Amino acid sequence: MKALLIGVGVYLLGGLVFIAVAEVKSRLQCKDEVSLEDEDSYLVWLGLLVLWLPVIAYALCESWLHKPHVSPVYREFLATPESLVQRYSKEEVAQMEIYHDPFGAVPPVPFGHLHEAWLRFREHVGSEDELWSFTIDTRNDPGIEAMSNYGTVHGYALVRNSAVVQEIYTRMG
């Protein structure tokens, strides 16, 4: 019996500490706001005195379950500095990306039927820029949500001041 009374006393003391902390905190945060009417205030404090432990438990659960959503940082290009594989010159890339078939059904120019994309890409290449091949797995990449169904993508990236500023693809899937 004595142990029970001590336990209740400790619990209520904990409640008083909790109320005191809550009161100080609310006064610091809401200096100009209208406080509860006296009668309501007493009821709230009494409720907190008895239920302070479940209230804390509930608040902790809420903060764990509803962690603030961190939005992914979306990027414009698939390639990242980490995905770069090897540096090439424009001429080397143009040479590597010429295709042949038995029926002559592809133009003998860099990137074949994607030659226009190559020309657009090449327009962006400045004298100080670097050309790198890249490989990146787009699945589960939160920064490229709309393109996450491209699978593993290979291509070339234009790198300027260590940042990818343009890209062209050679394989997807």
Place this chain on the structure above:
Amino acid sequence: MTAQLSDSLRYEGETLRLFTLPLNTYWNMASAANNNDDDSPEKRRDFADVGTWCWRRHTALWAIEQGHLYLIGIHATYEDGGKAMLEDFFPGYPNRVFAHWYSGQLRCSRGELLEYVHAGFGSRYEEDLLIDIDRGVVKDQHVIDNRTESERQ
């Protein structure tokens, strides 16, 4: 979502339903570096609505010959009523386009429909023929038997 119309693939004397869409890969790759250029291949595509059974508004006919994958037809109508032609997207190549842009696995179905699935390409046929392609060139192929024990008997 409704089951979608497949593309078709002519291969070894058969015309198969093709449940992989290499032309979509082409659109995606062609649109790279376009910087909102209104004349890019991606933007030129202005196909009329077909229905819920073909959200992509076109189907394509493919062929594998001498170990190479070719696009040999496109079936679509523009919003102004004109018929889409291969040359609209591949100038100078009206009949056959080497699909060098495609790397991956083509999934084709063969045989009877065993289970209709009212979504995408989810329906189950007797067999799937899987063809591995690297830059438009056939590298390997194998067949998967989709029948259950009871369906085989």
